[in-house]
Amino acid sequence: MDTVARVKKSLRTPIRKLTKCVSRVKERKLYPRCRIRRRRSRGGAGKGGCNRSGRTPQTPPRTSHPKDPPIIFSYQADLEKERKLREAMNAQKNAERAAMRAHFRKKYQLSESPKDTNHLRSVGGRVSLPHELSKIIHPETKTKDGGFNLLSAFQGLSFGTTTLPGRNHSKTSAPPTPATYRRTHLVWTMRSMNIHVTVGVRARGPCGSRNMLGGVAPQRGLCVTAAGTVAHGKLEGGKGAESTGVGKKGIDGGVRRFEEIPHTGRSGWVNLVKFWREDRFRQLHKHMERTFNALGPIYREHLGTHSSVNIMLPSDIAELFRSEGLHPRRMTLQPWATHRETRQHSKGVFLKNGEEWRADRLLLNKEVMMSAAVRRFLPLLDEVAMDFCRMLRRKVEREGRGEEGKRSLTMDPSPDLFRFALEASCHVIYGERIGLFSSSPSLESQKFIWAVERMLATTPPLLYLPPRLLLHIGAPLWTQHASAWDHIFTHAEARIQRGYQRLFQTRGSEAGAAGGQYTGVLGQLMEKGQLSLDLIKANVTELMAGGVDTTAVPLQFALFELGRNPEVQERVRQQVRASWAQAGGDLQKALQGAPLLKGTIKETLRLYPVGTTVQRYPIKDIVLQNYHIPAGTMVQACLYPLGRSADVFEDPLRFDPGRWGSSREEGQKGEGAGAFRSLAFGFGARQCVGRRIAENEMQLLLMHILLSFHLSVSSSEDIKTTCTLILQPETPPRITFSQL
Template structure:
């Protein structure tokens, strides 16, 4: 197994640039203290910048320019903020792209001797998992087949909204909208991964759904507290770390049980899982988990590790994007009305949207993209360089972990016209701004072989959900103050987004 990024010499066109480049040591950055580096900046004022790193790095961008360095204890960090540098980094990511470790996830797996999957695996381990998972998660034909199931979950969400409106009695507002949207995301991704509904919207929720849901939310919350800090938990088993591991244990226990149930169902149906079916045309019609089991290339531990990672990666990201979309629609009645007119022109007589109908809704896609641009759930994506490159005029050596600050690029007036203004039409292909923009200026799902494996699922589930909600309700945002961003594992609203749903009919 390859445990670190394979490095090569610089690509030929870079060699001449490197000779003329400024040395790495001259890259600017904040003053660092011995041993702890810039740790105090993160943790002072009750961890203000630990919760809002985008504000800290925005100030560094203004002070130091498009490239800057930082260090937290022994973690060396390099940040770039231009699409041109993003493109160079992706070009130098090598055969086995490496984002660098998400340490809390890695340490848990290593301590419990669990397999790593497509999100945190490296080298051949990552490649093997990715080659199996890709086939059913990134092909639009396979993803399109989940439209019906996605609509079933949305129907349950809409029923939940209507029931909660009566219970909460807040003139159409839900007291805990975030919980409802998280349950939608949780139930949707699991209906895809496990080929069944788990029952998060049952009243009351099924015991397995309730336990699974609580555990994944707890893992995501605690990861957000740990991920920007040095991995002291690797050596000191605090109460928080023990709780964190117990939630992971529950995810693996329930995930393993659901996989075993599906395996037994397939065996009882007469399918011989001891024979690989990779070349058999029957695999084309299989759902995700039966397909993975039938391939026979991953052990049960590897399958469980991958499925749990996919679920964890899918819940937080889609749910928070939807919260921001609702915030945008609720604060911009003109955008909401334009979107309603588009959706109504495509969907007739109560028709539900699917993968084909949303392709006729460019404004819908533009609204979601504006949310992903201005409120990206991932403020940066990273790569460990496989070779030496030049970034913003500086020689950056192989093995450097580089953070591409998508949040800063998205608000750069030199990249986006009226960068802080919400303009869904900027994403419609006929617009002049769409034609002239650098393609690396907007990469919400990453790029290349390590692009987000759940991209197609996420895009479709969000498009269908917003089309359904805008058809059913008028959306009113009741937040009086502007909602800002706080960092957990992903960038989230820093206060409850207060949405009132008013029935259209």
Template sequence: MSAFHQSAGHIKDVMATVGQEYLLFQRHLKSSKHCFGMHLYLRSAHKGAKPFHDIPGPVRLPLWGNLLHYKLGAFDGRKYHKVLERLHEQYGPIVREAIGSRTVVHVFDPDDIKEVYANEGHTPFVAPLMETAQLYRKQKNISLGLGNVNGKEWYRLRSSVRHLMLRPQEVHVYFPAVQEIAKDFVSHLENILLVDGKVENLRDEVSKWVQESAGAICFGRRLGCLYGGEMEKMAQKIIDANKEVFQLSAILKFSLPMYKYFHTPKWKRITEAENFIYRTTEKYVEETINKVKTLLEMENRVEEKYQFIMQLLSKDTLSKDDVIIVTFSLFTDGLSTTVPALLYNLYCLATNPEVQDKAYSEIKSVLKETDEITVDVLNKLPYIKAIVKETFRFYPIGTEVSRIIQKDLILSGYHVPKGTHVDLTPNVHFLSEKYFKDARIYLPDRWLRGNGNTSYHPYLLTPFGHGTRTCAGRRFAEQDLYLILFYILQKFKLEYQSSSKRLEQVFETLLFPDGSVDVIFKPRSNYA
């Protein structure tokens, strides 16, 4: 064959390929609901994308970036979620902000969020939730834990705990223990109710329940957080220390990071609080390990309740420091996640009596078949689960999910280079009619299958994150929430003072109720 014919054949093949790609491209444009198909199609070459420095955002100053907006009161750091709503409203689906010298790109559009997740690979890189926690652990030369590492180190830790923490059948092993504690907590509530049916400090009491439940999983024993005496005092000290860490870390987020170089007063307080929580947890872990060793030596077996520690210790890939920090995270993380989640659920139920009545009817219907709730019964509570999901929409726990992108991407038509810190923030749409019909009405029914509801964008409401960096404690948190709501609603009718204003949120690294949550617990026996 001549060179001419070879060349002609090559050109023909190329043209055919181009023709096929063009047809595919046309189909893509027709099926796309958004106008960014061209940018996505050409993202590898970044043709037509606007440059990174053109991404809109508030005016940034040298060194300070946008920190003066927070320092001078234009932005309220304690209402950071409202700041994000304002940035989205003013600048659009993508916004560039500088916190000191650190640039952050806020990504609001769910299709852009999908694009980030689709290109993060097997080992997504994240920015730590709290730089203070990462710095503390580095200074103490202890294991950084899952949330503060990336790459191979993260993969090593995640691989070691994945089956233990993310498989439902493994989590269900602890069902009897957390069920018993849920019942005890309801009895505890009965004992501490004030004359008006309220609890003096509901957040702290819920925090004690969370510690007791997590302690049973992590240490295979009851800590006594609900029974008065020294152990309940110890639980309260951990609660107070945890609040200190999260509140001060939120303040430092919007400050020049002088604490990284000097022992500032706030950094000293954080260090003292972290020391107390870590040393207490380390003590519990050591006691559990010694108990396990003794049982093995004396009886050559270990009770199932020690399974969590046993499985961690059996991993050759985990050091003792790793075992401590993984246990530390599971033991304490619920204080800043499960606690506000339950408070918001109780509030939403108390202020939506028709929803509460429907949930109670569901509980009664499953109990007609059995005297005791089991894992199988728990799986027959679709409305309770829908309530939890709708509450996450009304009251999200976090403000964003952070990523350090590992590829150049085109987001909302802008070129965002590899290595950029992007914050994925779909929360601004949770009360938007664009994405949710009757968005400002609390409607758990919207999440029920076969209810004729419109499907929602899959990257809008992901309270535990998405992909391989999904929250490692998700299964434990869900099991706890479903169980405790079951027993509380079985025992109490929840009310809220009609004159009370809507519950607001405050940014303390995560989003907590702003003020007390004055739910009124009325025993259902009074209505019999």
């Protein structure tokens, strides 16, 4: 062991000398022009860098200043230039992006971003955009013949040299050499085209045109780009700068990305707060109309937990419905679904999706949608409509003014119309009358109407919030909503029990088979037994809840429009009289012989759609307005802007039932006129399940009213509307009923 230690100790000094020599060789290779000086110790140093004692002298640490050779200064200066150039290029790119964002923020009236403002300020507030970005902001103007006029393009051409604003150029930089980056900018301003064309001479490398930082001799190349200028987020440059429209085509002429669809704001929660603060939920239909006017026929909207793409043109709606699939989906009303789950109720077809929905819907269609079913329940609806007119006639004779037989009464008909809708729905669905036209209607029925109104009013705010969270904290809004649904279900359960008892008694006496009396939708479903009692209860309750306001409110609008358009009213009345006389008591024939009557309902729902949107989730990727829409995206057809659009209807604010005639559809624009323009009841397999009941109910009541009364209004001003879950008047219109 001692021998090994002595050997290691004897080799320690030579190894140190060898290490120092090797280090010095590396330094000489790295700095060939530099004469390396070392301080010698008091005893002096040998050529090998070691003193006489064999130890390496202690040298102070090296510093880059001020004794470094000139080559190091040159190298560091080049690195500094490259760094500054990279920073300038990055600042320019950030400013370009900030300018684009600032442009669209201003276009869509969004708040400014401090970060974007700083990016623009870092380049002096002026940015020269590349050609592909400039085309988005400055769509190229075309001549009247749609072609490109080269002569007019070069009229007023001014030629000059300048540097692009927004790029930093050092005044103290070294003169250009083959190893440095060079760029010359020439700007041609074509006044007739209202665009700026930037001509840049770039350094070319072996792999094509690119910016060279040094080391490679450049080759001259010409790069021409159309550059729109944005200064502090504002467009500059003639008429082209004033244009804010975004073309449908992408940069390469193809389909544009989903993210490029115009939108009302990226933050759903910020948008939701704005909606509440500005009370936009009550004017949702007007908000949609204003947004379409500002952004075009398609836009995206985020509200709380919901995100949708909104459209309004029939061609886009047709494309949407073509991709709905075998099991169409629409937006689930989550507050309703949460109520069913927490109360352990079954869900009806309104809240179901997929194969389960289809199986139940096919069974319901046989009782509420098929022609045979319509023939069965038409007499029940007609009975209620005639009773309503008799009640109204007694009221006019008792409270009206004028001579006997010609009395008139001005009144708000909405309470009576709500009672009519509930009475008609109960008669068709439950097969029984509840006596709402008597002098003292039951308090139970009034409570049911109140519960339906409260349920509809509390649904929209709950759509965009997590219902489970509101349930957990006991929010008053959720409590009101759940209580309204509880009362609706209690009312339905009582009616269902009575219907079951009647069915049991009928089976015992076998009177039903002998007499063939229609027992209503509930009785038919129970008799066939294809649906469980829980599913029957769920679907019947949904039919009742959705069959009152959605019928009574359109009737208010229809009476108002007929009252302020006496010429239209008279044309419809004459047609109804002729049809009623020829039908000989056949209700279906009487309705079919008066197409203007059905046109009145369609025209009313065009101007005042009950539901403001129809939603679908496409099962495949589609293209709308040349924007890519991924499968599974909720797309909403907005009915209020559709019905009042001059691009879809001629003179859209004119009330004209004749535009829906079968032989001609007057006043409509576009190819395939009439298609996807009337969607108040939806479309296809997922249209409103109570559509046939509602349509015939409204037509029969209008028919009997027009045969008995002349309608007029004191003011022809438009009705102010508000939106709960359905569209309704802020103040119910007052109608004057005059005996004929």
